[in-house]
Amino acid sequence: MTNAADARQTKPDWSAVRLHVVTGKGGTGKTTVAGALALALAAGGERPGARRVLLVEVEGRQGLAQLFEAAPLPYEERRVAVTPDGGEVWALAIDAEQALLEYLDMFYKLGPAARVLRRFGAIDFATTIAPGIRDVLLTGKTCEVVRRRAESGQGPGHGHDRVFDYDAVVMDAPPTGRITRFLNVNSEVSGLARVGPIRNQADAVMRVLTSAQTAVHFVTLLEEMPVQETLDGFADLRAAGLPAGGVIVNQARPIVLPEDRLKKAAQPGGLDQAELEAGLAPVGLADPEVVTALAALAAEHAQRVLLEAEQREALAATEAPMYELPLLGDGVDRVGLDLLARELRRQGAA
Template sequence: MTNAVEARRAKADWSAVRLHVVTGKGGTGKTTVAAALALALAAGGERPGDRRVLLVEVEGRQGLSQLFDAGPVVYEERRVAVTPDGGEVWAQALDAEQALLEYLDLFYKLGPAARALRRFGAIDFATTVAPGIRDVLLTGKTCEAVRRRAGHTHSTHTHSGHTHSGHTHSGHTQGRGKTQDRVFDYDAVVMDAPPTGRITRFLNVNSEVSGLARVGPIRNQADAVMRVLTSAQTAVHFVTLLEEMPVQETLDGIAELRAASLPTGGVIVNQARPVVLPEDRLKKAAQPGGLDFAELEAGLAPVGLADTDLVSALAELATEHAQRVLLEAAQREELTATEAPLYELPLLTDGVDRVGLDLLAQRLRDQGAA
C-alpha cells in the first residue's frame, strides 16, 4: 500500500455519517460488504448493546437473510445479528408497494381503500409507469430511519420519511414469544443499494420526479429525501474488485455522483488476494521464462520435489501470479486517482459465513472505515 493511500486513509472519518449507501458492480460482493460494514458500525460502543445499526435491502433479493442465516428479511425491522461486544444489527427489506400504502394512508387517509388498490393492481401500475416514485418511496423509508435520533425508543408512527404521532410501527422486538411493536432509533443506517450503473439515478430522486410532481406531497417528499442524501450525513461507498470492468464502473459511478452533487464515500476493494512473491521478483516472474528453473529445482530438491514437470508447473503458476499482481497494482493506482479513501478486504477462501463477516467487519474497523 502506498504512503499516499495510507495518508488519505488516516484522514478518512465517517463519524458524522448516518447513512452509508453501499453500491458496486454485480459480482463484487456488495451485499457481503454492506453486512460487514453494518457489523463494524455496530461494534465499539462504550457499553454492551450501546450501538444499534439498521441494514436496509432495497432489491428484494434476500441476500441478507442468507448471510446472517436469520430467516427471510421482511418489511418490519428485525434484529439479525449481535456483535461480540453486544452491538446490534437490525435488518429491513423495503418494498415499494407497502411503502406506497403507508404514503397513501398518511397523506390521503385512504386506509382500507389503499389496500383495495393493491388488489386491482393499481399500485404495480403506478410504480411501473412512474419508476421514479418507487425510488422516492424506498429512499424515503430509509431516510426516515436516518432522521431518528439514537439512544431511545418511541411510539411514533413513521411513513416514508414523514412522522405522524399516535401509532406504533416499524421495529419489532421479540420477548417471551410475543412480538412487541416499537420504533427504534439507530446510530447508523447501511443501505445495500442498487448496482453502480443505477446508483446515481436511484439516489437523485429530485430529477426523477421533476416531471411527475412539481408541487404537493410527492414533491415535498422528494425534497425531504434529497436534503438527507446531499448532506454530510450520507456517504456512498463503492465496492469493487481489482479487475478492469469493476474498476471502470467504479470510476464512472464516482464521476456521475460528483456531477450530480451527491456525496461519495470510500472505495472498498473486496476479495484482495495476498502477494506471495517478494517485490524484487514480481517483474522478473511476470515475464514468460523469467524464472530460473535451475534455481527452482535446487530449492525444491531438499524436500524431494525437484521433478521437472512439477518445477515447470510451479514456474507457470508463479508467472500467472506475478502478472495478476501487476495488473491489480495498475487497477489500484486507477482507484487512488479518485482521491477517495481506499480500503481492502481479503478473499475468504472458505466462503462467507458469520465468522467471515466478523473478520471483514474487523478489517474495516482496523482501516478506519467504521
C-alpha cells in the first residue's frame, strides 16, 4: 500500500473525483469493490442524507441488486443502503435502450413516438445499434447523473442545499479488456457521427471522462493474469488520455509466518522439522504425520506469499496508489461489504 494510511490522511486520495470507474479482469471483484467504494464515499457525513452516492451498472446483469440483496433494479434510481452516519447509496441499472428513449424524449420530445416505433419493430435495438452508439448512451447517462444539479428537481436531491444531486458516482464498469474502448467514445463514434446530437453527446461525455473529475480504478488479485491485465489496462488508458486511478488488490490473504520463517519454509528443505516437532510437543501434537502435514502447509503458504509479493512489486510499475482488501472467509454479505468499505476509508481511498 503506497498510499496506505495507518495514519489516515486529512483528505482522501480522490477528493476531487466525482466519477469513480471500477474495472478489472472478470471475476476479480469489480462489483464488490464498486459497492464497497460507494459505501465508503457515502460515509463520513455529519447529518442524515449528508452524503449521497450513486452506483451505476452498465452491463444489464443486475449485479448491484444482488450485492445489496435488493429486488432487480428498474431503470430508475433506487436507494439500496444507508451508512451508520446517514450517508446514502443509490443504485441505477443503466439500459442503453431506455437511455435512448429518454434521450429522444428529452431532445426531440419523441417519447411516445419512440415507444410506438419500438413496438412496431422499427428500432430493432439490440441487433441494429452500432456498439459505439450503445456505449455513448451508457456513458452519456452516467455523465448526466454526475453533472445533474440538485435544483433540477429530478432524482432524490430535494430539500438539500447541495450543489449536485450526488456527491459521487461509482460505475461498476466493463472488464479491463474493454474499458478503454468503452470510455473512449470519441474515437468510437467518430466514424459514425461527425456532426449532430450524437457527436455533441460524445463530446460532452469526453469532457467529463477526460477531466480530473474522473478516475478509473483497477481491481486485481495478486495473480499473474489479472496483474498483467492491470498493467496493460493502465497503459491503454493513459495512451487514450483517460485518467487512471488507483489499484485495488482484492482478496488478499493474510500472511501467517514471520519473514525469516517464510523464506525458510519456501526453500526445498522447508521448515526445520525437529524445531516444528519441538514446538508442537507442548500441545500434544508432535505426531510425525501432523508435523509433515504442517511443514507442507507452511511451504505452500510461503511459496504463495512470495509469488504474491512478486505480483505486488509488478503492480508498482503503474505508479498508482494501491489499496488492499482482505479475502472475506464468509463471502460478501452486507457485514463483509461494510468491512471492505471501512478498509478503503482507512487506507485513504475514500
